[in-house]
Amino acid sequence: PITGVCSAHPDDIVGVDYASSELDCVNLCANTPNCNYYSWSYGNIFNSTCFMFKECNATETCESFLSGEMACFNPEQPDQCLNYMYKLWDETRNVNHYGEPTYCDHYDWHDRPLSPDWYGPG
Numbered sequence: 001p002i003t004g005v006c007s008a009h010p011d012d013i014v015g016v017d018y019a020s021s022e023l024d025c026v027n028l029c030a031n032t033p034n035c036n037y038y039s040w041s042y043g044n045i046f047n048s049t050c051f052m053f054k055e056c057n058a059t060e061t062c063e064s065f066l067s068g069e070m071a072c073f074n075p076e077q078p079d080q081c082l083n084y085m086y087k088l089w090d091e092t093r094n095v096n097h098y099g100e101p102t103y104c105d106h107y108d109w110h111d112r113p114l115s116p117d118w119y120g121p122g
Helices: 022-030
Strands: 005-007 013-018 037-041 049-053 057-059 065-069 118-120
Touching (some): 005 037, 005 065, 013 022, 022 049, 022 065
Antiparallel strands (some): 037 049, 037 065
16 A cells, blocks of 8 residues: 555646545546546545546645555466366356256266366467
8 A cells, every 4th residue: 555645746637526435536546537546535625535547646735545556456377377278168067966056067987077178378
């Protein structure tokens, strides 16, 4: 978390909107292009206001602000989470097991999945 409020050059402000909570402010920032930082006010002057920024210079204030960096909410996914391909339509998927539908692969007698899903890197 960032202590204080983000203060920035006016060109770094990408939005200002009402937000009933810090989470609402985070969601607003996540859906605003170029929003990398937020400051949510729950004080007297800017009550329930979300300020969204490209850049942030943390500044102490006597007002009540919660500020943060969006990178803390959107960590980069490891490569293995992004670069893969599965064949989800093959005939061994969604097989019936004792008359009940299941949502998994058919297994051989060694408990190994029979579906040739893995295609390798996408």
